[in-house]
Amino acid sequence: MTETYYDLFRRQGISRRSFLQFCSLTAASLGLSKAGAAEIAKAMETKPRQPVIWLHGLECTCCTEAFIRSSHPLVSDVVLSMLSLDYDDTIMAAAGHQAEEQLEETIKKYKGNYILAVEGNPPLADDGIYCIPGGKPFVEKLRYVAKDAKAVISWGSCASWGCVQAAKPNPTQAVPVHKVVTDKPVIKVPGCPPIPEVMTAVVTYLLTYGIPPLDAQGRPKMFYSQRIHDKCYRRPHFDAGQFVEKFDDEGARMGYCLYKVGCKGPTTYNACSTVRWNEGVSFPIQSGHGCIGCSEENFWDKGSFYEHLPTILPPGWGGIDATADKIGLTAVAVTGAAVVAHAALSAIKQSSSKSSNDKLAAKE
Amino acid sequence: MKIEKHSGRVIEGPHENVYVFEAPVRLWHWITVLMIIPLVVTGFLIGDPPSSIGGEATFTYEFAWIRMIHFSCAMIFTVAFLMRIYWAFAGNRYARSLFLPAIWSIAWWKGLFRQLFYYLFLKKEPDSWVGHNPLAQTGMFVLFLLGTIVLIITGFALYAQQSAWGSGWMVAFGWVHTLFGDAQAIRTLHHLSMYAILVFMVVHIYMAFREDIMGKETVVSTMINGIRAFKTKGH
Ligand code: HEM
Ligand code: SF4
Numbered sequence: 224m225t226e227t228y229y230d231l232f233r234r235q236g237i238s239r240r241s242f243l244q245f246c247s248l249t250a251a252s253l254g255l256s257k258a259g260a261a262e263i264a265k266a267m268e269t270k271p272r273q274p275v276i277w278l279h280g281l282e283c284t285c286c287t288e289a290f291i292r293s294s295h296p297l298v299s300d301v302v303l304s305m306l307s308l309d310y311d312d313t314i315m316a317a318a319g320h321q322a323e324e325q326l327e328e329t330i331k332k333y334k335g336n337y338i339l340a341v342e343g344n345p346p347l348a349d350d351g352i353y354c355i356p357g358g359k360p361f362v363e364k365l366r367y368v369a370k371d372a373k374a375v376i377s378w379g380s381c382a383s384w385g386c387v388q389a390a391k392p393n394p395t396q397a398v399p400v401h402k403v404v405t406d407k408p409v410i411k412v413p414g415c416p417p418i419p420e421v422m423t424a425v426v427t428y429l430l431t432y433g434i435p436p437l438d439a440q441g442r443p444k445m446f447y448s449q450r451i452h453d454k455c456y457r458r459p460h461f462d463a464g465q466f467v468e469k470f471d472d473e474g475a476r477m478g479y480c481l482y483k484v485g486c487k488g489p490t491t492y493n494a495c496s497t498v499r500w501n502e503g504v505s506f507p508i509q510s511g512h513g514c515i516g517c518s519e520e521n522f523w524d525k526g527s528f529y530e531h532l533p534t535i536l537p538p539g540w541g542g543i544d545a546t547a548d549k550i551g552l553t554a555v556a557v558t559g560a561a562v563v564a565h566a567a568l569s570a571i572k573q574s575s576s577k578s579s580n581d582k583l584a585a586k587e
Numbered sequence: 588m589k590i591e592k593h594s595g596r597v598i599e600g601p602h603e604n605v606y607v608f609e610a611p612v613r614l615w616h617w618i619t620v621l622m623i624i625p626l627v628v629t630g631f632l633i634g635d636p637p638s639s640i641g642g643e644a645t646f647t648y649e650f651a652w653i654r655m656i657h658f659s660c661a662m663i664f665t666v667a668f669l670m671r672i673y674w675a676f677a678g679n680r681y682a683r684s685l686f687l688p689a690i691w692s693i694a695w696w697k698g699l700f701r702q703l704f705y706y707l708f709l710k711k712e713p714d715s716w717v718g719h720n721p722l723a724q725t726g727m728f729v730l731f732l733l734g735t736i737v738l739i740i741t742g743f744a745l746y747a748q749q750s751a752w753g754s755g756w757m758v759a760f761g762w763v764h765t766l767f768g769d770a771q772a773i774r775t776l777h778h779l780s781m782y783a784i785l786v787f788m789v790v791h792i793y794m795a796f797r798e799d800i801m802g803k804e805t806v807v808s809t810m811i812n813g814i815r816a817f818k819t820k821g822h
Contacts, residue, residue, distance in 0.1 A: 551782030
């Protein structure tokens with residue numbers, strides 16, 4: 224008989240009560256109704272367990288660190304037991320050859336049926352030698368494991384967009400997962416790291432219902448369809464025109480909006496302002512720092528975290544931080560000067576041609 | 588009066604008055620002027636808001652009003668522009684010149700250089716033009732028309748962000764976000780294209796008055812009564 228999640232949880236000593244609690248918590252974070260909790264419970268009791276292989280490429284492991292700190296200890300327990308059985312080289316018990324053997328076995332046994340979760344990304348330069356897990360370039364391992372996967376989850380900004388290792392000039396040619404795995408559905412869960420509750424909810428959704436509804440950029444709609452700015456608790460100060468000008472001014476103490484000190488909330492899609500972090504305790508804006516836009520593509524290449532408009536010219540062109548304003552005002556000033564000069568020249572030309580005309584007229 | 592086909596240059600007199608700008612074009616022109624001014628002012632304020640005001644957030648709504656003015660003017664600006672596009676099809680030949688510089692025509696290119704040399708003081712006598720001269724057409728097309736199109740598209744893409752993915756606005760403008768990858772790039776492009784319009788305005792206003800004073804035909808009054816009149820009757 225094939226094993227279900229419920230069988231697995233019971234075997235691991237999780238009570239039915241805790242199991243149901245988990246189902247309703249997850250349903251709530253997914254924005255599902257009460258019936259949703261029952262659906263999740265039913266799916267977990269009846270559907271065969273779907274193995275997950277979790278690979279680590281070029282990364283800092285912050286996604287895993289976040290993940291194992293999901294707010295409700297139960298959530299992480301449950302989800303971890305869904306995952307760790309198969310393969311996650313960072314947190315699995317086995318290591319070395321033993322671990323690699325387990326990977327082979329999972330791939331063989333669950334061909335076409337396992338979920339591949341990728342944390343970090345593959346660097347392509349010099350045949351991928353800048354990331355070598357288990358003696359082989361990561362890009363090869365990624366291609367190999369992805370070949371027989373059912374779907375791929377791109378954990379974090381590294382796997383989704385490239386993040387810091389793909390920032391200019393990107394010496395190792397790190398690329399996001401969807402540039403290498405092109406023939407499988409890829410679910411992007413960006414963020415540096417993503418919010419733990421979002422990660423567990425995405426995994427649960429995937430295991431119970433299948434691929435969640437995605438937006439045009441491939442992110443699960445339920446967590447990434449609105450901006451930080453749309454649900455930010457400092458938003459009334461934004462609308463009122465009350466801004467922090469410096470981090471030690473009166474406005475900062477009053478909790479005003481951080482727009483003028485570079486908050487990227489208005490251009491960042493993520494759930495931080497609603498789900499928050501560390502069991503809902505806080506999130507960057509709540510602790511007084513603007514959003515840096517870590518879940519957006521290219522956020523490292525957009526210049527200062529403390530200015531509203533990004534740097535758009537390379538160093539050497541108009542100083543290190545030529546913003547749209549500097550470029551635009553220079554263009555307007557140069558044009559203005561040209562116009563004044565042209566007007567002056569025109570006036571001189573006209574008056575000289577007039578006076579020669581007058582002279583001609585006088586002669587006649 | 589004989590007019591060169593694609594360039595609009597008068598090649599043979601006698602000069603007669605021509606009705607160039609029909610009412611919809613003039614109306615559009617002045618609505619655009621009236622809307623661009625508040626759009627630029629509020630745009631600057633959105634990019635770099637005025638200093639904070641104190642008090643309870645409940646009782647003030649300053650920045651929201653600034654944005655509200657920007658969005659309202661943007662809507663009028665856009666509707667007027669759409670109407671203008673319609674008129675390019677419905678109106679006379681001069682209604683099309685903003686949208687279609689005749690870059691395939693040799694006469695047009697010659698006209699462009701004639702006018703360029705004239706402005707560089709390398710050619711003494713100005714020509715007479717009925718519509719826009721090719722040089723003016725180029726400036727209008729590149730700075731004004733492209734600038735406006737980019738402003739409208741990026742502006743609406745930013746506006747759509749207030750609604751979530753999946754909403755009607757995002758269905759209509761989500762592709763801009765997919766195209767640019769991140770909304771920060773769209774914001775910057777929106778901000779930059781404002782300067783294209785500002786540069787255009789500086790040149791446009793100067794040229795309109797200069798030609799009115801020094802050129803051979805009326806310019807400023809043409810956008811008021813629609814009639815291009817020539818100062819030199821006959822040839
Ligand atoms: C002549 C035309 C326009 C000019 C000069 C202009 C200028 C600007 C500028 C400078 C900004 C500030 C950008 C920044 O630094 O973040 C801005 C923001 C914005 N503009 Fe425009 N704009 C124009 C037309 C439009 C149009 C047609 C729309 C369409 C609805 C639009 C919608 C917006 C939106 C949504 C924002 C962002 C406001 C926010 O999120 O707080 N604009 N505009
Ligand atoms: S702090 Fe940032 S996200 Fe919050 S209202 Fe201000 S600009 Fe928007």
